[in-house]
Amino acid sequence: MRVTRITANLRVPDVGAAKRFYTDYLGLSTEEFDMGWVARFASPDTGVSVQLVTRDASAPEDSVVSVHTDDVDAAYAQARRLGYEIVYPLTTEPWGVRRFFVRAPDGNILNIVRHRD
16 A cells, blocks of 8 residues: 555544644644534644544544555455455545545554545
């Protein structure tokens, strides 16, 4: 799998309420998207980003990071071949991403994702 970016998924009770800290204090002023239950904020200068998540809209559990890849289908096949637990199957979501959740041996759940071009 070729990883192109990893984004932290921070659990928050309310995205709107948490937004001010991440934008005003940390300066992550670019709102890349906001779906109500998840929003990503980035620095316009460095490109660093964070996602704020209340509860995943479709997966049964929440992930700690989103691992962006250029070939999510190959990543899924590799995870299955290696015997890792698939927490959420490979799915094309209504909002356009293709993703699956895998549990790392340490127990962390990773969202392996490819955004539409």
